[in-house]
Amino acid sequence: MEESARPIYTEAEKQEIFDKEFLPHIHAMYNFGYRLTLERDDAKDLVQDTYFKAFRFIESFQKGTNAKAWLFRILKNSFINDYRKKAKEPGKVDYQEVESYYNSDDVHRQITPDLRVEALKDMIGDEISNALNSLDVDFRTVIILCDLEGFKYEEMAKILDIPIGTVRSRLHRARHLLKEKLSEYARSMGYKTA
């Protein structure tokens, strides 16, 4: 993002882009911020900061492109650069390990957690939300972007600055972990697993 870029929008145009293209995503943005930080106050700060940056760098937004993906990318970067540093989250996941796990033959032999649709239908409380929140933030993020927000792999790759192959493998691993968590709940609800 270059601040010195030649202004291409008038003040009125900036306001219009901001109001009509950016603000309609406020709830999705807040939900994303909340799912990342797991704190409502932090989510609010993160969203406010993101919109502030979005307005400041509005010249680098191209009208007609995906505003939601652009905003999500700014929020994700703010989270990593500002929030995460402050929070000093313990050890990141070793993706090398994840990649080799995915590419190895183990993945074919891997036991898929036994989970039945009936058990899932009984999860009418906070089970799914708690299961999602329990995942490491990088795994949580791909599920939020794909399953909650419906972003395509290509958009996710841009938001997260990772190759599409990594999007796929990370998503695969994230879903596996989520299923493990959900089958724990299913067992505790009395569903027998094989």
Add this chain to the structure above:
Amino acid sequence: MSDSTNPFTSPSGKRATCMEMLQLYLDGEVTQEQRAYFLHHMDMCMPCFKGYQVDMAIKELLKTRCCGEGAPGDLVQQIKAQIAQQNS
């Protein structure tokens, strides 16, 4: 069906696993040809059929139960005030 007819096979000839095909289909990241192939495959492959039911149910559950965190009512106001202050 031989691998040469599987539209999921990568240009380098690497065969896609059931799980890889299932994920791409689930996320709508397939071509029409891949879609038709996978639907036919699922009719004969029990793990894919079962896996799809479960994965789809989880996707639905996530969408309906994890998107409810709406922004506080005063947030838009605060954002606008902050920007107006900076601009003045």
